[in-house]
Amino acid sequence: MKIKIIAVGKLKEKYLKQGIAEYEKRLGKYCKFEIIEVPDEKAPENLSELEMIQVKEKEGQKILAKISDNDYVFALAIQGKEITSEGFANQIDQLSTRGTSSFTFVIGGSLGLSDEVMKRSDAQISFGRLTYPHQLMRLILTEQVYRAFRIIHGHAYHK
Numbered sequence: 001m002k003i004k005i006i007a008v009g010k011l012k013e014k015y016l017k018q019g020i021a022e023y024e025k026r027l028g029k030y031c032k033f034e035i036i037e038v039p040d041e042k043a044p045e046n047l048s049e050l051e052m053i054q055v056k057e058k059e060g061q062k063i064l065a066k067i068s069d070n071d072y073v074f075a076l077a078i079q080g081k082e083i084t085s086e087g088f089a090n091q092i093d094q095l096s097t098r099g100t101s102s103f104t105f106v107i108g109g110s111l112g113l114s115d116e117v118m119k120r121s122d123a124q125i126s127f128g129r130l131t132y133p134h135q136l137m138r139l140i141l142t143e144q145v146y147r148a149f150r151i152i153h154g155h156a157y158h159k
């Protein structure tokens with residue numbers, strides 16, 4: 001199985017890099033795991049509504065270019081469907097049983113994801129109504145993907 005995370009912007013914080021590297025290593029026994037970073041657009045505080053849409057659209061085009069036709073795409077969105085770790089694991093398990101072998105997760109930049117990316121996505125999932133910084137979201141998502149594999153394979157993990 002292939003798991004790909006497409007994220008806007010560069011990961012800068014060392015502690016996040018270390019955390020992700022740890023889960024990436026653990027995920028090695030379950031899947032081929034890859035993180036693709038696409039460059040963010042400048043988004044100063046004083047942007048108009050139209051300019052914000054344009055920033056999201058430009059970032060969105062770069063995201064869409066990294067998605068393959070056969071990818072099952074999860075868009076991470078605060079307003080998406082709230083999920084449990086068990087439900088998330090079950091969804092991945094069921095999809096893979098039905099033949100999906102390539103899963104892509106998309107994390108937006110500071111302004112979120114464009115309408116085009118949301119339209120391309122097969123599911124929009126929320127990790128709760130709190131807003132997480134996109135860099136931290138990458139670590140949280142990587143841990144949840146690892147947790148999902150532990151659940152799918154019936155392997156013990158922290159409760």
Ligand SMILES: C[S@@+](CC[C@H](N)C(=O)[O-])C[C@H]1O[C@@H](n2cnc3c(N)ncnc32)[C@H](O)[C@@H]1O
Nearest residue numbers: 076077107108111112126127128130131132134
């Ligand atoms: C700083 S947030 C963007 C906030 C932006 N105002 C919005 O409403 O999308 C950056 C990205 O992190 C992800 N994200 C942040 N919090 C999330 C949450 N609670 N659930 C799912 N994704 C989240 C989303 O992909 C979002 O596009």
